[in-house]
Amino acid sequence: MAGAPASFFGDGASAISSYVDILASRGIDWGLIGPREGERLWERHVLNSVAGAGLLPEGASVVDVGSGAGLPGLPLAILRPDLRVTLLESLLRRVSFLELAVEELGLADRVSVVRGRAEEHRAQYDVVTSRAVAPLPRLLGWCLPLVAPGGRVVALKGSTAGAELEDARGLLRRKGLVGEVHRLVVPVSGEETFAVVVGR
Numbered sequence: 405m406a407g408a409p410a411s412f413f414g415d416g417a418s419a420i421s422s423y424v425d426i427l428a429s430r431g432i433d434w435g436l437i438g439p440r441e442g443e444r445l446w447e448r449h450v451l452n453s454v455a456g457a458g459l460l461p462e463g464a465s466v467v468d469v470g471s472g473a474g475l476p477g478l479p480l481a482i483l484r485p486d487l488r489v490t491l492l493e494s495l496l497r498r499v500s501f502l503e504l505a506v507e508e509l510g511l512a513d514r515v516s517v518v519r520g521r522a523e524e525h526r527a528q529y530d531v532v533t534s535r536a537v538a539p540l541p542r543l544l545g546w547c548l549p550l551v552a553p554g555g556r557v558v559a560l561k562g563s564t565a566g567a568e569l570e571d572a573r574g575l576l577r578r579k580g581l582v583g584e585v586h587r588l589v590v591p592v593s594g595e596e597t598f599a600v601v602v603g604r
């Protein structure tokens with residue numbers, strides 16, 4: 405599957421292929437990616453990460469909360485050279501992996517890596533994104549303080565998106581915020597996935 409999915413990234417085709425190689429080698433060796441995930445990196449992780457790229461405004465500053473091995477932050481940064489991306493991750497080994505990957509992929513001019521917990525981070529961004537980190541109500545508790553005025557949270561979710569949004573309704577009402585589920589199509593595979601977008 406390596407040819408077609410890489411070409412979806414246009415000028416970033418070579419960078420995204422290098423990133424997938426890094427995930428399949430160091431990512432598995434360092435225990436960030438399960439050994440059985442090697443086969444499914446493109447569909448399940450890389451292409452899934454960019455399904456919501458259209459929800460990010462041109463030129464936005466973006467923080468990827470709980471970035472792990474760089475998902476969705478690194479595929480988004482490669483697909484969208486207009487974005488400035490911060491990868492926020494609490495675990496040292498993952499941070500070391502991210503720093504090496506950013507350097508090797510030549511993205512250091514607009515992708516930075518920060519070690520820290522989201523709830524202790526003190527900066528604001530146009531978009532706060534996150535994938536597979538925590539249920540929406542807890543995630544919003546961490547992410548909402550990181551949203552700059554006029555910005556939004558874009559939480560990548562699977563089929564639980566609607567139920568998680570219902571669980572967060574009370575919190576959103578108290579804060580005067582609006583939440584919506586967006587149905588997304590994963591590029592190349594055509595699979596369905598979802599994002600919850602929260603803003604004013």
Ligand SMILES: C[S@@+](CC[C@H](N)C(=O)[O-])C[C@H]1O[C@@H](n2cnc3c(N)ncnc32)[C@H](O)[C@@H]1O
Nearest residue numbers: 470471472475493494495520521522535536537
């Ligand atoms: C299941 S992994 C998901 C990683 C990646 N987002 C993905 O989709 O593959 C969750 C990641 O969130 C990080 N994490 C969990 N709680 C966090 C917090 N409060 N602040 C920052 N990172 C956190 C973990 O260390 C882990 O790397």
